Amino acid sequence: MLRALGYGCDVHIYVASGEVYGGEETLRPLKALFPNFYSKDTIATKEELGPFLAFSSRMAALDFIVCDESDVFVTNNNGNMARILAGRRKYFGHKPTIRPNAKTLYRLFLSRNNMTWEEFSSRICTLQKGFMGEPKEVRPGRGEFHENPSTCICEDSEAMGKVKADSRHKKHRKLDDSSRKDVMVSDDQNDYDDNDVPEWPDLDEDEEDESGSKEKHLSNVTGSDYGAVISDEPELEAMLSD
Numbered sequence: 001m002l003r004a005l006g007y008g009c010d011v012h013i014y015v016a017s018g019e020v021y022g023g024e025e026t027l028r029p030l031k032a033l034f035p036n037f038y039s040k041d042t043i044a045t046k047e048e049l050g051p052f053l054a055f056s057s058r059m060a061a062l063d064f065i066v067c068d069e070s071d072v073f074v075t076n077n078n079g080n081m082a083r084i085l086a087g088r089r090k091y092f093g094h095k096p097t098i099r100p101n102a103k104t105l106y107r108l109f110l111s112r113n114n115m116t117w118e119e120f121s122s123r124i125c126t127l128q129k130g131f132m133g134e135p136k137e138v139r140p141g142r143g144e145f146h147e148n149p150s151t152c153i154c155e156d157s158e159a160m161g162k163v164k165a166d167s168r169h170k171k172h173r174k175l176d177d178s179s180r181k182d183v184m185v186s187d188d189q190n191d192y193d194d195n196d197v198p199e200w201p202d203l204d205e206d207e208e209d210e211s212g213s214k215e216k217h218l219s220n221v222t223g224s225d226y227g228a229v230i231s232d233e234p235e236l237e238a239m240l241s242d
Helices: 024-033 046-053 056-069 080-091 102-110 117-127 153-189 205-232 234-241
Strands: none
Touching (some): 046 056, 102 117
């Protein structure tokens, strides 16, 4: 895939991994295509790796640093380290991260011997469109934040602030317009004659007594219920009093 994408034998390859399944036998084809092959073991001496060897997380941190500083990062999985690296490289001065389109490349690799190199290379480039880590390939902020962050949170925050400010301004303007309408309507309603004043029937004393007793009854019920709660829950009483 790398050779079909245009990476020649002069490219320096660093393999970030633990023990490779199959060992040297698995790596032999890769080393044949890219002689400038490196790993932690080839770059650092045993003495330099000594403090890290007993800790897998520290060994992974070394790979993380090298991958973060590389010109191009190629991931063969969708693990946390690969996703964080992709997001970090995108956020701090965009550097491409290539993600192999495994589902379609798998079928192409199976039929590799049934086509010419030119055809194979062309189809690789076609299938990898959208997986090459171009700056505008995926809309910023879509999906997981640590994998595909916005290019600049500050700019996004300022833009959102302007949008919110504009929306508030429009809302206040609508409220002002509605209040003006209300004032105009109320002015119209004030233009009435004394003869237009409606006559409201007086309440009977019995009805007033009944309404007053109902109000008293309601207030008494509320007060008694509140007292019951207070007596059972002294802590709640202190909270309510505060």
